[in-house]
Amino acid sequence: MAALWFGSLVLLSCPLWVRAYPSGAPTGACEDMMPRHMGVTPQTSRPPYTLLTDAAVYSPGKPITVTIVGPDYRGLLLEARAPGRLSALGTWQLPPPDTRFLECSGNSRGAVTHANINLKGNSTVFSWRPPDTTGPVYFMATVAEQRTVFWLNIRSGLLFRAPVSGLGLASATKGVAPEVPLLSAALCWIVCKTLL
Template sequence: VMELLLSAFLIIQVLGSVGGYPSGAPTGACEDMMPRHTGVVPQSSPAPYSLLTNARTFQPGKAITVTISGPEYRGVLLEARTAGSTSALGSWRLPPPDTTFLLCSGNPHGAITHSNTNLKGNATMYSWIPPNSTKPIFFKATVAQQRAVYWINVKSDALLRGGYSQGHDPKVNRKTKCS
């Protein structure tokens, strides 16, 4: 009986270690956004998903809504970034149902991930608050239809800082009238 219990325990331990992360991405996935699903690789086909935003520009403190358009999905890791950076930027608001915050780049609200494997769809809206930045910002996601079927590097179009052109301070560029 003891050998049978020990065998059952070992099988459970092994099976548990080859699974995905049904309650959300691990913090270690923040930079490369790769799921730590043992024995599977990302899909090589183009992602059937797109990241859509409700604005083309951002202003610090003014919420941006992001939706993941495409087939229903079970897993997600969603961050905002600037070009060339692996750091999560800004702050996500209250996560929608079946999702939760993920501590990334020292920010407790730096990313959103799934909290379970319930289906999520186009009606799931994520709300993000931009920081005070002049650099263009884009959203980046890893989206999983199921444990072994996922796409990395799903990106939105870049959002520019509203109110002035990138790299120009509106106070400096004001034209003055000569009399």
């Protein structure tokens, strides 16, 4: 009888050993990007995934498109970060099908994760809205091909803030003189002054 009880106890505890997160990463994964798949470690090989963006520069409030390029995958955790920081930066826009927002760094839209284990692929495109910051940013992802096969800390290239314009005049499309760089305007003024 004792063996039967012990066997039942072992069978009931088995689901705890293989715990995974089919409906998305837990908030505890925000900083280290580590899935909480019990008994599984990240792949050490070069990831078959790349994070591509539609721009090399960003402007506060102007959306940036991010795509995870590579084989189909089932799970993900995607954040934007500043170099040297572990906190999520900016906000994600409407998540694509089979994904959802994840609250990270106190931001309810600070990251995107999977909503289920349906396949996602190169057609899954994410939209991120940068905050009003001045430093470079990059995207960081953990991508799970399946529960036991995942790559940690996949990084995009750095994106730099677009130069702030406004030192010149208003643009011609608004019915005013076109923008003129400050240096050109100053040189023109000096040349005109010496000729007069």
